[in-house]
Amino acid sequence: MTWSEMQPLLTQGTLDTLYMVLWSTLVTVAGGLPLGVLLVLTDKGGLLQNTPVNKVVGTVVNIGRSLPFLILLIALIPFTTLVVGTFIGPTAMIVPLAIGAIPFFARLVETAVREVDAGLVEAVQSMGGSIPVIVRKVLLPQALPSLVSGVTTTVIVLIGYSAMAGAVGGEGLGSKAVTYGFQRFETEFMLVTVVILVALVSIVQLLGDGTVRLLVRRGRAAA
Amino acid sequence: MITTTGLTKVYSARGREVAALDGVDLHVREGEVFGVIGQSGAGKSSLIRCVNLLERPTSGTVTVAGQDLTALAGRGRRASRDLRAARTRIGMVFQHFNLLSSRTVQDNVELPLEILGASGADRSRKARELLDLVGLADKAAAYPGQLSGGQKQRVGIARALAGDPKVLLSDEATSALDPETTRSILRLLRDLNRELGLTVLLITHEMDVVKSVCDSAALMRKGKIIESGTVSELLATPGSELAHELFPVGGEPSGPDRTVLDVTFHGETATRPVISRLSRTYNVDISILGAAMDTVGGRQIGRMRIELPGRYEDNVVPIGFLREQGLQIDVVDRGTGAAGPPAAVLPGTRAAEAVAT
Structure with a gap:
């Protein structure tokens, strides 16, 4: 394969991967953030202590986390078809990707929010703050560096999942690697795919770490 | 409130x-x-x-x-x-x-x-x-x-x-x-x-x-x-722990046959020079063993431990004078030698005669 043959395939593959990862990240954050906060609030001693809710949500999250992604992907085909109309293509892949990542991200959110000093919550309670106020003005802002770090990890996990999704009907670099690298043994093509993936992951990690550093420096500037 | x-x-x-x-x-x-x-x-x-x-x-x-x-x-x-x-x-x-x-x-x-x-x-x-x-x-x-x-x-x-x-x-x-x-x-x-x-x-x-x-x-x-x-x-309040902590006074009698008193100043009395008046009126020598005085809210309050020569029986009149001045007097040592060491005894448990004015 020549470079000019590879180039449009790789460009398309990268764009599809980015498309899947970006949208599934957005859905994951939208779904995982409230779940993670709910896990903290309903926990024993939490502001909304509710053991049944906590147990149910915790169990669902644990089931989601323990299923291998490839199995989940296949198991979700009927659901994906219901939501998107098809189970093939990058848009359809957003569904299993997000569902696979939400439990993972929810646990990261839970850990991040749990680390917020209980004294701050108490201070805002003493000012007459309601639970939504405490979540919006204390828990989330104070946990922001850890949350950003969690999003970074989640995006990287999603890049990995999206490659698997590529093997089962999705598009993107994974599907290109299966078609050209696995079925045709195009070594150069495989090599470039690997380089692109490594670069993608590195860029995400760098951006994430940079943002965290910025946030932390803002809060704890050298005295 | x-x-x-x-x-x-x-x-x-x-x-x-x-x-x-x-x-x-x-x-x-x-x-x-x-x-x-x-x-x-x-x-x-x-x-x-x-x-x-x-x-x-x-x-x-x-x-x-x-x-x-x-x-x-x-x-x-x-x-x-x-x-x-x-x-x-x-x-x-x-x-x-x-x-x-x-x-x-x-x-x-x-x-x-x-x-x-x-x-x-x-x-x-x-x-x-x-x-x-x-x-x-x-x-x-x-x-x-x-x-x-x-x-x-x-x-x-x-x-x-x-x-x-x-x-x-x-x-x-x-x-x-x-x-x-x-x-x-x-x-x-x-x-x-x-x-x-x-x-x-x-x-x-x-x-x-x-x-x-x-x-x-x-x-x-x-x-x-x-x-x-x-x-x-x-x-x-006689025997108040808080008062004792806030205004701790100590001091041992300098010898036998001495009367040791804790004088508590609160309110108006603290501004009058009662100790020097006592000394002049009854011609007694007064030793100050310890004192903890403070100005709280513009008024002097606190405690002073003083020693008068002679036993309690010899000092009934000066003690009466101090009480007349509106001071609270606790007799810590009557000078009989029978009472234990006064300063080491905890408030509330000490064998002091506490009489409110």
Whole structure:
């Protein structure tokens, strides 16, 4: 394969991967953030202590986390078809990707929010703050560096999942690697795919770490 | 301003029940600085946290500014709307400041105003006023991480005042600060108390805090209030532990056949030179063995231990004179040699004759 043959395939593959990862990240954050906060609030001693809710949500999250992604992907085909109309293509892949990542991200959110000093919550309670106020003005802002770090990890996990999704009907670099690298043994093509993936992951990690550093420096500037 | 009646708080941990508060009746008058002192574990922290219902008392009532907060609380764990509204009128400062590191100093002070729903312009004006009041106008844009402990507590105080509260609760506000910073924070609290008519309830384990700012004090032990009252009232109470701690006097008699007296000054008497008048009138030589005097609220109060020559029987007339002056006299040693060493004996258990005037 020549470079000019590879180039449009790789460009398309990268764009599809980015498309899947970006949208599934957005859905994951939208779904995982409230779940993670709910896990903290309903926990024993939490502001909304509710053991049944906590147990149910915790169990669902644990089931989601323990299923291998490839199995989940296949198991979700009927659901994906219901939501998107098809189970093939990058848009359809957003569904299993997000569902696979939400439990993972929810646990990261839970850990991040749990680390917020209980004294701050108490201070805002003493000012007459309601639970939504405490979540919006204390828990989330104070946990922001850890949350950003969690999003970074989640995006990287999603890049990995999206490659698997590529093997089962999705598009993107994974599907290109299966078609050209696995079925045709195009070594150069495989090599470039690997380089692109490594670069993608590195860029995400760098951006994430940079943002965290910025946030932390803002809060704890050298005295 | 703050009244608690029969307040109890029972914690149950692993099947065992521990009473942190065991029937606490507290009364804090409007406009005073009231100090609750006790060792850690005495229940004082539970007490102050029950006042704004951060902790739900097991039984008893809390009334702040005429409002029964325990009645507002509702049944669930969540604070009702009415309770939250009442809390906005009670400021609170904490030992570890509890400032949001993600917000600037200005934004920290604005937080209670955001909860109250004030407009952006009002919030920023009010926050600037308050930062000016606590002497931190130049730190508005800084983050808490850039401030010293004393500065952080000033921000905490400014934040607590944002909702124009009538009551300020101080939960060991100076315990994490060095002595000098402690003094400056206490001065600030005292000034706010005077200028804004703020009622302050503070808890502390440091007697110096009570001594330097409090009008009234209560001693807590094992979830109970052992004694309480204004500083003068405590001094006037024979055998008061708090008075003894606040104004410790010691000193051994210099020989046999000496009468040792503890003279307590409270109120008007302290301004009259009674000791020198006693000496001149009865021609007795008076030795001062020890003294702890202070000026509280512009009046001298405190205790002095003096020694008169001769046994108690020889000094009945001078002692009567002192009592006539409105002083409280405790006879520590009658000079008979029978009484034990007076200074080493604990108050309340000492074999002193305590007679109120």
